[in-house]
Amino acid sequence: MLTYSLSDTGKDSLYLYLYKCIKNDILTGTLPAKTKLPSKRSFAKNLGISNITVENAYGLLASEGYIFSIPKRGYFVSDITFPVHPSHPCNQAGETARTFSDSPFAHTKTFPHAAGNDPNTPAIFADFVSNRTTPESFPFSIWAKLSRETVSAKREELLTNPPCGGIIELREAICAHLKQFRGMQICAEQVIIGAGTDYLYSLLILLLGRDKIYAVENPGYTKIEKVYRSHGVDCRFVNMDSFGILVEELNRKGADIAHISPSHHYPTGIVTPASRRYELLGWAAAHPSRYIIEDDYDSEFRFTARPIPTLQSIDAMERVIYINTFTKSLASTIRISYMVLPPHLLARFYEQLSFYSGTVSNFEQYTLAKFIRGGYFEKHINRMRNHYRFIRDALLAAIRESPLATCSTITEECAGLHFILRLKTPLSDQELVKISKSHGLLLSCLSEYYHGMPPEDYMGYTTLANAIVMNYSGLREADIKEAVRRLSESVLTKGD
């Protein structure tokens, strides 16, 4: 049975120390996914501690998603390895950590004997995959203040059912924001609020039709394709060149709906230029069934001077649906996203789908409306942009000063919260990820976001391989040098 030495717990209480030991073994893979943990009683007996100590440790691990319980079967280790296609920056890291690749009931492994702490498998030091925002970046005191004001001042409104599209104050605030920062001339009624982009994607499938052919970018944010697939609609991968999605391929694959991120593509970082934008609008205008879903998920964090106008703002034919979210720009635990429907789709939405109840509580809608109207959102964005720029610059500088400087190139570092680090290395992407992990780094490679066999000549590069997607938004300044040191070590390793 699993054994830990509990003789020196440092400043930690016994249960917290036990929690950390198990968590570390899960993070390092010593305890693989679906492993059954020992029963509380037998584990307590084995370690010579009380049942309640084990219970507390298991409880904490379960509440953080590292383990899960099954009624009458006990506790099991969650699958916290990142899936083949890593998460999008918008993704909730906490959820990815819970993706099972198989039923936990099917083939649960028996618990390895004496699989204690292995000093050779260090804990995760830096995570370049999940791209979560750091909790300390959230403007907590302002948000708390506005929450309190909302509760005191909006008693009646908080209990009045909102329109299915969301409360009008929030839609007006978003409207004004989009006008000021994205130059979009829309009307508040066109803004539809929903609990996260996944929910809005699902609504759009119902609105645009399950019989349509949906196209997603390849490479791309794999969660979008998963949403389409879970609805059983025909979803096709369409390749990109260095300007964005290929219009010729959209035509060839018979796409009706193109789901794209022209302002800043994930993971390549490509910004689609104006010429391709007009080509895309032309494609959409050519047939009444065609629409473009413009996913503008991180446009707030552009570092260069002038953002290119959104497709929505140069669309004269009502073919573009604009989507954006506050889960990225504010906090991933605030589940508020929105879409902007062209007028004729707005009418269809009210006609066909307005029976669906709103998914965001009045309370948070009013608080967010206050937050935007009060100018706090703009301030927050500016502050975060500066913060991210600082982290990016420090990370780029550290790479330039490291042994990596001579064996890597960096691309697409002007926008978003990631850049691409291309390495000259004999290692395969799988080896790179594995070795980095043994050095305490979570990495993902561009190839993991690509569906199918990538072409030989990929966007001017001889290969799609050996390009690391460096999501740096969760990185702390103090950790940058050490993270780069570990990365250099991983890359300079000569393989297994």
Next chain:
Amino acid sequence: MLTYSLSDTGKDSLYLYLYKCIKNDILTGTLPAKTKLPSKRSFAKNLGISNITVENAYGLLASEGYIFSIPKRGYFVSDITFPVHPSHPCNQAGETARTFSDSPFAHTKTFPHAAGNDPNTPAIFADFVSNRTTPESFPFSIWAKLSRETVSAKREELLTNPPCGGIIELREAICAHLKQFRGMQICAEQVIIGAGTDYLYSLLILLLGRDKIYAVENPGYTKIEKVYRSHGVDCRFVNMDSFGILVEELNRKGADIAHISPSHHYPTGIVTPASRRYELLGWAAAHPSRYIIEDDYDSEFRFTARPIPTLQSIDAMERVIYINTFTKSLASTIRISYMVLPPHLLARFYEQLSFYSGTVSNFEQYTLAKFIRGGYFEKHINRMRNHYRFIRDALLAAIRESPLATCSTITEECAGLHFILRLKTPLSDQELVKISKSHGLLLSCLSEYYHGMPPEDYMGYTTLANAIVMNYSGLREADIKEAVRRLSESVLTKGD
């Protein structure tokens, strides 16, 4: 052009008075849905008031959903008539009010000339359809206090991504509640949190399969069928007898999934007895593709002593998915519902759908968890049950003392927030609804919830007609006598 006399606005400001005039004309149907309102400037000129006064009145009407604006086209009257199938008690009245029956762009009516206030069409006095809860019933100060505590104490947790099923504290609190009040022995991990039941219904379609045949109760809550239809799945109406849904017809119609409300059916009020419950479980156990979705939407408000156990709690074969919501028991603007998945479906959920992000913000999940754990939810339910019982008793007494006593019978008044008032009247259901409206009452009839031609002999009654569904949860004590007086007047009218 529309004209109102603004010479005597009483205590109201000019814009508020104008708002009330237009609102009243919309509610009474004088301004029908899709009517285009005059432009602000021409309306202001016509009434001899400032543009800003009209703008304020329009703004308020728009924010409450009575009118809506279309970019570059102006303001239009929303469709606030209730749809053919009226809303379920869970429904958000505010949304129903916004259902368009047709595109507002298609055939907008021109504005009637001189369609001023008609003193013969009174405003709505009592609404027996929407069954919204009264805002004053919400435990506001406790909720505000717990919200504040959550913001102060849970800083870190509020920004930590929750498991896709919801934060564990809330799921544990729900688990304990279900154990205590519904005798359900489940594990917190089986509880999946979602932003409203509509969202959970949609998730269940993805989980159980789009290829399955879904059965809904006839008559029944029409929104459920709308959700299935919007997803394009095969959804069939299955008739009920006085014990609940007919198992023989489930078999005959080839249903895989039966979506039912055995604890308290809407709108009939039927409580399915134990014998039929076992028959239903037997039906579900007979084939691996079969499941029962047990929609327990208002079980908290049972007035009789002992509720019958849930299907979930007597299901030994993992065939029952239990669903309930706080939008009904707490406030419709708090968008938190949950479902309880049997273990094998829980595994499938994690396997196939855990990539979907959670839809409820951490903030409200933590606040609600505190609310339940602190015993406030139980207190609130008890208080509301007493309140509803009081309103029901007063309403029943008022009916007995009215001329209605001799021409009506009352059934199913022991549970939920509605009862059935069967009338002896020569009026058709359509006439009844129309005449009542002219008396300031919003009513719906049982026949409106029935799909297709009802049978001649309906559950022991000679007809399905002339049965009013009396939703009384939004009724104020002070209005009961007057509402019954108006109802008597409507019923005793000899038709047109």
